[in-house]
Amino acid sequence: xxxxxxxxxxxxxxxxxxxxxxxxxxxxxxxxxxxxxxxxxxxxxxxxxxxxxxxxxxxxxxxxxxxxxxxxxxxxxxxxxxxxxxxxxxxxxxxxxxxxxxxxxxxxxxxxxxxxxxxxxxxxxxxxxxxxxxxxxxxxxxxxxxxxxxxxxxxxxxxxxxxxxxxxxxxxxxxxxxxxxxx
Numbered sequence: 001x002x003x004x005x006x007x008x009x010x011x012x013x014x015x016x017x018x019x020x021x022x023x024x025x026x027x028x029x030x031x032x033x034x035x036x037x038x039x040x041x042x043x044x045x046x047x048x049x050x051x052x053x054x055x056x057x058x059x060x061x062x063x064x065x066x067x068x069x070x071x072x073x074x075x076x077x078x079x080x081x082x083x084x085x086x087x088x089x090x091x092x093x094x095x096x097x098x099x100x101x102x103x104x105x106x107x108x109x110x111x112x113x114x115x116x117x118x119x120x121x122x123x124x125x126x127x128x129x130x131x132x133x134x135x136x137x138x139x140x141x142x143x144x145x146x147x148x149x150x151x152x153x154x155x156x157x158x159x160x161x162x163x164x165x166x167x168x169x170x171x172x173x174x175x176x177x178x179x180x181x182x183x
Contacts, residue, residue, distance in 0.1 A: 022077040031074075032123045039110075039126040043084050044072035044172075046131050046179075047097055049138040053156040054179065057092055058149035059165060063124060067165035068155070070172060072129065085132055093141055093154060097134035105131045109171050129171060 020026065026034065034040070047055040060066035073088035075081070082101065089097040110126040138156060149155070160176040 023079070025074075025076055035124045035126075036122040039128055040074055040124070041128045041130070042072050042074045043081060043088055044070045044129050044131045045085065045088060045092070045097060045099075045134045046070060046172075046175075047089075047093070047134045047136050048179075049136055049156065051138060051156075051158070052180075053138065053158050054176065055093065055136065055141075055154060055156055056161065056164075058151060058153040058155070060149075060151045064165055064167055066149075067163045067168075068149075068157070068161045069165045069168045070131070081130065085134075089134070092152075093136075095136070095140055097136050099132045099134040101132075103133045105133075105175070107131060107171050109167065111170075131172070131175075 015030075018027075020030065025031075031040075049055070055071070056068040057071050058066070059069045071088060071092035073084060073091060075084050079087075085099060086096050089095060107129045108127070109129065141154060159180050160173065160182055164173065164176070
């Protein structure tokens, strides 16, 4: 048996021992390892209301830094896209969204993550994002405006914010600006 085969067997044994179920998601360490080997797929929710505003969420973490981003979530093993869309909506904004399953845009992003410059540059460096156009009545969710945004805070925008996450600027900047007619 070669070293790689033994390492894979040990990893499989550790996964079973810790009762990790990929259908429920992976622990961060294992997810990061997997995304250093293969692209990962996620759904992003372009949520608008009847006032032509876009719902964004504040993010502040070591991987992507801080800024506004389009709510999204990684697709898990054996999930349908519909299930992941609604779970992401519930997890990120607290309620389900309305969407047309045929109204979406596929985006690919790959590059290095400067936040990981002293670590593995490949972690989460290649993603396939499926952006779904969703609608939501703005009065369904309560948004409290705070001076300094907190992680997970939601806000409706009628323009593309300057502090959109760099990664989302690369992937969706033109799309957001186009939505607001800023191009």
